[in-house]
Amino acid sequence: MDDPHPVRLSRAQLLAALAGALAVxxxxxxxxxIPAEFGRDPTGLGKLTGLDRLWAPREVPLKAxxxxxxxxxxxxxxxxxVVEIPLKAVSGSPADFQIEYKVRLKKGxxxxxxxxxxxxxxxxxxxxxxxxxxxxxxGEEMTVATYRQANAPALRGALTxxxxxxxxxxxxxxxxxxxxxxxxxxxxxxxxxxxQPGNEGGVVANVxxxxxRPGF
Amino acid sequence: xxxxxxxxxxxxxxxxxGLALAxxxxxxxxxxxxxxxxxxxxxxxxxxxxxxxxxGAKHMVTGYDHLLFxxxxxxxxxxxxxxxxxxxxxxxGHSLTxxxxxxxxxxVDPFLVDAVIGLSVxxxxxxxxxxxxxxxxxxxxxxLVVAGFGLAHGFGLATKLQDLRLSADGLVENILAFNLGxxxxxxxxxxxxxxxxxxxxxxxxxxxxxxxxxxxxxxxxLLLTGTQLAGYAFxxxx
Numbered sequence: 498m499d500d501p502h503p504v505r506l507s508r509a510q511l512l513a514a515l516a517g518a519l520a521v522x523x524x525x526x527x528x529x530x531i532p533a534e535f536g537r538d539p540t541g542l543g544k545l546t547g548l549d550r551l552w553a554p555r556e557v558p559l560k561a562x563x564x565x566x567x568x569x570x571x572x573x574x575x576x577x578x579v580v581e582i583p584l585k586a587v588s589g590s591p592a593d594f595q596i597e598y599k600v601r602l603k604k605g606x607x608x609x610x611x612x613x614x615x616x617x618x619x620x621x622x623x624x625x626x627x628x629x630x631x632x633x634x635x636g637e638e639m640t641v642a643t644y645r646q647a648n649a650p651a652l653r654g655a656l657t658x659x660x661x662x663x664x665x666x667x668x669x670x671x672x673x674x675x676x677x678x679x680x681x682x683x684x685x686x687x688x689x690x691x692x693q694p695g696n697e698g699g700v701v702a703n704v705x706x707x708x709x710r711p712g713f
Numbered sequence: 714x715x716x717x718x719x720x721x722x723x724x725x726x727x728x729x730x731g732l733a734l735a736x737x738x739x740x741x742x743x744x745x746x747x748x749x750x751x752x753x754x755x756x757x758x759x760x761x762x763x764x765x766x767x768x769g770a771k772h773m774v775t776g777y778d779h780l781l782f783x784x785x786x787x788x789x790x791x792x793x794x795x796x797x798x799x800x801x802x803x804x805x806g807h808s809l810t811x812x813x814x815x816x817x818x819x820x821v822d823p824f825l826v827d828a829v830i831g832l833s834v835x836x837x838x839x840x841x842x843x844x845x846x847x848x849x850x851x852x853x854x855x856x857l858v859v860a861g862f863g864l865a866h867g868f869g870l871a872t873k874l875q876d877l878r879l880s881a882d883g884l885v886e887n888i889l890a891f892n893l894g895x896x897x898x899x900x901x902x903x904x905x906x907x908x909x910x911x912x913x914x915x916x917x918x919x920x921x922x923x924x925x926x927x928x929x930x931x932x933x934x935l936l937l938t939g940t941q942l943a944g945y946a947f948x949x950x951x
Contacts, residue, residue: 502852503789504923505843514842514928522935530940535947555948636947 536636554639556630559659569657571606571685578688580680581706582698583713584670592698598680599665599695601687602629602658608684611653612666615677621648622672629656629664632694655684663695677706751877760883762890769894772873774902778830778937779866783899784906785837785930786859788923791914796907799859800899806863807870808892814871815879815888824945826869831941833862834934838927870895 506514524542532543533551543549585593602608614623626646633639642659645652648671658664668678691699701709750768754761773779786803790796813819836858839845846852874891913919 500789502841502843502846504841504920504927506847506924508847511839511842511844511847514924514931515839515844518928518932518935521932522939525936526939526943530936531943531947534940535943537943537947 552635554633554637556641557638559640559642569605569607573603573606573685573687575683575685577681577683578702580682580700580702581704581709582668582678582680582700583675583706583710584668584678585675586673587669587671588673595667595669596698596700597665597667597695598698598700599629599663599689600682601689601695602656602662602664602685604658604661606685607655607657608664608682608686609655610680610682611651612678612680613651614670615679616674617650617670617672617676618674619672620650622670623650623676623678624648624667624669624671625652626667627652627656627665628667629658629660629662631660631662663689665695679706754877754879758880758882760886760890762886765887765890766894766897769870769891769896770898770901771894772870773895773898778827778834778869779899780902780906781834781930781933781937782830782837782862782866783903784910785834785841785927787903787907788837788841788910788927790907791911793907796903799856800903802856802860803863803866804896804899806860806865807867807895810864810867811870811874811892811895812888814868815874816885818875819868819871820875821868821872822945822949823869823872824941824949826865826872828938828941828945829865830862830869831934831937831939833865834937835931836862836934838931838934841927841930842924 527540528542528546529548532538532546532549536549536552536554538544538549580598582596582598584596587594600608612625617623624647627644628642629644630639630641640660640662644656644664656664666680670676688702689696691701699710699712701711753764757764783800783803786799787796790799814821840853840855840858870891874888879887913922
């Protein structure tokens, strides 16, 4: 057998190599891996490098099914809203032609909805993903439930929330002209203030489409 | 690499981060057998010899932790006979724990197994640099060490195979096929590694670069270990 150790470093060289390797590994671990993969940032290095933004909660899909009683009673107040969401033609920045609009629902609370795409030339111009998820703190898992994904000009129905969280729609305009999504809501929900998760687009409810997205 | 370079203050360490990202196709990804493979196994109970050979080979060829360890093991081996000796010892070790692990339904936390696998890379890199006589005054018998780490790698394989929720129907055939696939994948990746290192050794740059290469190997092993321990701390045990 050949000499399996043709390279022999001195004690000092070895300790330096080990210390260097350990320092680099720990730096990458705390500056990159832990912030980006596990959503923790004990040293603040993840924020400094911006890599903490790579983290996203692990999504746990929920299969919504099961027997529920037909009658419900709720401690929260009943409300109705009309939300008009303007969307530009499909070009330019995605923020112009697609949006997420959700409401807060407690587990078991019912939401009745009806929406239609106003001004869309074709019935399949609007893509919708009706879904809900929990609001995961950093490092936690996020429960996700998908209720409906479709291209449709209008849909109406009712949702009984399978968990506490935010539930609503992702709308994407595929038409070459601007449209308005007119959404009517009724039930036991809360609207989400502009800028918070579920209403990042800053949609204002109960005003005409022209005023519903200030600065749009 | 492109991703990390764009991130402003982190740009200066982009080489190191690139290494980290290359090592981390995502710790969860590196962990399990891919979802579509699991779905196939669920849908097709009974002996699936070809499928399991393929999955075993795929796991070995795409498992950078196994590959780093093998690269460390053969780094200074020049004769094919020695390569064959260590490969056989490694195979004996991991086959033993792979078979008994699955048949006896031994579940070891995958994060901890992968942390030990990371340490095996560190150990081998240190050994290549002659660390054990210099630091501790003893040279461990590498044949025993490689076989021993083979046992740890086998537990890793066993845990991943059990993620597929194997049916009892055709279990033994399927494990043997998976094991055969692992050996084929090992021969495949070892051949490539031996050729690459042999070609590298023929150049004048090999000698000075050998130290750097093993220090890098050690760094990668430490990072793997740290990542798996972080995974254990933050995501496991389930």
